Amino acid sequence: MGRPQDPQRPLFFGNPFRMIYKGANLSPKLLDLLKTFEVTLAERLKKLKPVDREDILRLSWMRFAMESLCAIHTDIKTLITALELPVCGWDAKWIDVYLDNSVKLLDICIAFSSEISRLNQSHLFLQCVLHNLEGASKQFMRAQSSLDGWRKHISSKNPRIENCFAIMDCLAETIDLPKIKNSAKGKVLMRAMYGVKVITLFICSIFAAAFSGSMKKLVDLHVPETFSWAEAFTDLQASMNNEIRKIYSNRRITVLKDLEAVDTSVNKLYPIVQDGLDPVEAEALQYSTSDLRTQTENFSQGLDLLAKEVDSFFQIVLTGRDALLCNLRVGGNVTKSVQPTDNIQGQAVRKID
Template sequence: MSRPQEPHRPFFPSGNPFKMLQRKSPNPSPKLLGLLKTFEEALAERFRKLKPKDKQEVLTLSWMRHAIELLCQTHDDIKILITDLELPVSDWDDKWIDVYLNSSVRLLDICIAFTSELSRISQGHLLLQCALHNLDASTLKPMRASSSLDGWRQHISSKNPRLENCFSVLGGLIDTLNLPKVKNCAKGKVLMQAMYGVKVLTVLVCGIFAAAFSGSANKLADLPVPRTYLWAEAFVDVQDYVNGEIRNIFSSGHFTVLKELEAVDASVKKLHPVLQDGVDIKAEELQSSTSNLRERTKNLSQGLDLLAKQVDAFFQIVLTGRDALLSNLRAGSGVPNTKQQINNDERQFVR
C-alpha cells in the first residue's frame, strides 16, 4: 500500500521511539520496568475480564461490546505509557511509519466491515416490526406476518461482501506481530513489549468478531505467545476458552452464532408453522409466541445499537491516532498543515 505524498507526524504524542534504536542505552531501569509491569498487569486483568463467567455469554452482544470496550481502554493505555516514557520528539524511520500506517488502515477497514454487518442485521428489524404489527390481535393478518418472517430469515442468511476480506486483513495484522528486537534502546524495549501485547489483544478480539459475523470458524486464529509476558497465561486461558466455545457453537449447526440473533430466530421458527396453518390459530399460543418474539426483537435491536456505538468509538481512536501521526510529522518537517490534504490522505487509506 502506498504512503501519502506528504510527510507524516507520529501517532505517539511524545515522539518517535524507533529512532532511539540507533542509540546505545542500558537495559531498562527500575523506573522503566515499573511502567512496563503496570501496563502488563493491566493488560493481564483485561484478558481475565474478557473471559466470560459462563459459556452462554460467549458471542452475546453485551459480551462483544465489553470486548471492544477493553480494546479501547488498552489502545488508550499505550498512549499514556508513551507519555510516561518521555520519549523525545523525533522523526520516525520510514519503515516504522509504513508499519503503523498499514496496521492502522487494516484496523479501520475491519471496523468498517463490522459496522456494515451490524447495520445489515439491524435493517432486518423493519421486517420483524412488520410481522409483529400483523400479529397484533386487532389487526391479525397471519399470511402477511408469515411473509415478513420469511423475508427476515432470507435477509439475515444473506452474505455481506464487506466481510470477505476480513480474514486476509487480519492475517496482515498477525504478520506485524513479530517486530524486530530492540537492542540499544531501553525505552524502545519497553515500548515494543507493550505494543506487542496491544496487538495480541486486538487480533484476538477482531478475529472473534470476524468469525462470528462471517459464520465461519475455519480461520479462527490460535495465537502462540511467549510465556515470559505477565499477561501470557491470562491470554492463553481466554483464547482457549472462547475459541473452543465458538467452534462448538459452529459445529452444532445453529442458524447464527450471535446469541440474541439466534434467540429471535428460535421465536420465528416457533411462530412460522402456526401462521402457515392459518385456520386453527390458538389465540393464547399466538399471543405468547408473539410476546416472546417482540421481547427478543427488542433485545436484539438494543444490543446491536450499543455494540455499533462501541465499534465506532474504537474506529475513532484508531483514526485519531492516524491524524496525530500525520499532523506531528508535518509539523516536525515544516510542511504546511493543509487540512484538505489530510482528509484526502484519510479517504485514500480508508478505501
C-alpha cells in the first residue's frame, strides 16, 4: 500500500459564473429551474454526510454515494430537457468538453468495476479456507496456503486504478467551464454542469483513494459561496477528507472498512491454522471460522451491490452521451472535433467486453 502523503493543497477555481446574473436577464422560469436544481443538489450533499464517522469508506456508504451520483446526473438530464435548449444551440466548446469528460468518466467506471471484480475474486481463496476447515477432516496446510494466497491477492496493485489519477487530473483541469456570453439558458446549463462536475470529481477521488490505498489524489475543491450548495459541499468534503486522512495514518492492509473486517478475521484464524489444532483451540477454531464466513459473505454482498451502482452510473453517462451524439447526427452538426471523441466511445465500451 502507498504511504500516506502530505495533504493536497486545495484546488481553487475562479468563479466562472460571476456574471451569470449581471446582464443575463434570466426569466422567472430559468431562475426557478436553476434554484430547483441547486436546492436538490444541496439536499443530496447533506444526505451524503455519514451520521457515524465509522461509516466512512464502508461499502454501504460508497454504494449510496454512487447512487447519489446517478441521481445527480439524472437531475442534469432533467434540467437540460426542461431548458428546451436544442443541441443546435449548444456551443461547440460545450459539446467538446462534455464528450471528452464523458469518455473519462466511462474509463473511471471501467477501472472501478475492474477493482471491484478483483476484490471479489479474493472470495475464492477464503471459500477454499472454509472448505478445508469446516469438514470432518481439517486440512490445515491447504487452508494456510489459501490464506497466504488471499493476502497476496489483496495486497496486489490494479494498474487501472493507478491510471484513474491521471484521468482525474484532466477532469480537474476542465472544471472551469467555458464562458457564456449570449445565452441565458446556456448560463444556467453551465452553472448546473459545474456543480455536477465538482461533485463527480470529489466522489471519484474518494473511490480512487479507497481502492488504491493512496490518498495522493484526494482532492480539496474550493466552491465559491455564490453557489447555494457550496456550504453543504464544503461541510461534506471537510468531514470526509479529514477522516480519510486519519484512517490512512492508522491503517493496516486496507482502508476499506469491510475488507478490514475480513482481514481481522484472517489474522485471528491464521495462527491457529499455522500451529495446528490442539483440544484447547477447538472452540477458537470454530468461532474464528464462523466469523470469517460471516465477514466474507458480508464483504462479497457489499461488493456485488456496489458493482451494480457503478454499472448504473456507467449506463447513465453512456446513454447521455449517445443521446447527444444522436441529436448531433440528426441535425447534421457533428464537427470534426467531435468525431474522434465519438470513436473513443467505442473503445471504452469494448474494454468491458
